[in-house]
Amino acid sequence: MEKNKPKYNQIIEAAVEVIAENGFNASQVAKIANKAGVADGTIYLYFKNKEDILISVFKEKMGEFIKEIASSIQYEDNAEAKLYTLISMHFHQLAEDHHLAVVTQLELRQSNIKLRQEINQILKPYLTVIDDIIKEGIEENIFRDNLNIPLVRQMIFGTLDEIVTNWVMQDQRYELISQSSDVHAFITSGLSVNH
Structure with missing residues (x-):
């Protein structure tokens, strides 16, 4: 079909x-x-069934999400600017769609292992975008060259994910996008060569 x-x-x-x-x-x-x-x-x-609908929702929405982020960061000058764009767009895209934020942050956290594995597969391209930014930052000598890339990627994605989840749990009572600068400063200070 x-x-x-x-x-x-x-x-x-x-x-x-x-x-x-x-x-x-x-x-x-x-x-x-x-x-x-x-x-x-x-x-x-x-x-096929309701689970298939949930996975398809995530696949479609995450696909758009990744495409928009990937096309926006290509215009940035360096890894630090790319990371800021990724953070602010991550927050912006979920802040703009209340229902999608609830679905991605709460309803996709099913304990069903098969579902979680499919979600992890869908997330892979997004995690690759984060990896590429980290590698670029190392090459540009902005980020330290001794970084454990998979760990840093987990920390970046986990931080963004938890901030959005917390915002959803707090009934979105505050401005999510306004946290982009603080989150960016916190992450880059940990990655920075000068740290």
Whole structure:
């Protein structure tokens, strides 16, 4: 089934909303179909089951997310500026879409191992973007050359992820994007050659 059909996108958008509002377990396929304005059976033309919908939501949204970040950072002069763009865009993209933030930060944290493995696969290109920034910073002599790249990448992604999760848990009562500068300063001071 072609994935570029409008109905596929309608279902993805509806799923983000329904899952954010009801939680994954309480989000019946019928509710998603109703929100998307399609018959229940139509969903099964595009998705195997509810888990497949959740994975597809993450794949579609994360794909857009990574593409936008990758295309924006290419215009930056150095690794430090690229890292700032990545941080601010990470926060901005989730702050702009309340439902998506709830789904990515809360509903995707399922204990289902198979689901988690699929999510990790989808995240790989994003983690590669972070790796490339770290390597570039080392080559530019901005970041220390003795960095454990996988560990630094985990720390960067884990920091951003936890900050967004905390913001979602606090009912988004404060400005997420305004934290970009502090987070960037904190991370770069730990990576810096001059530290």
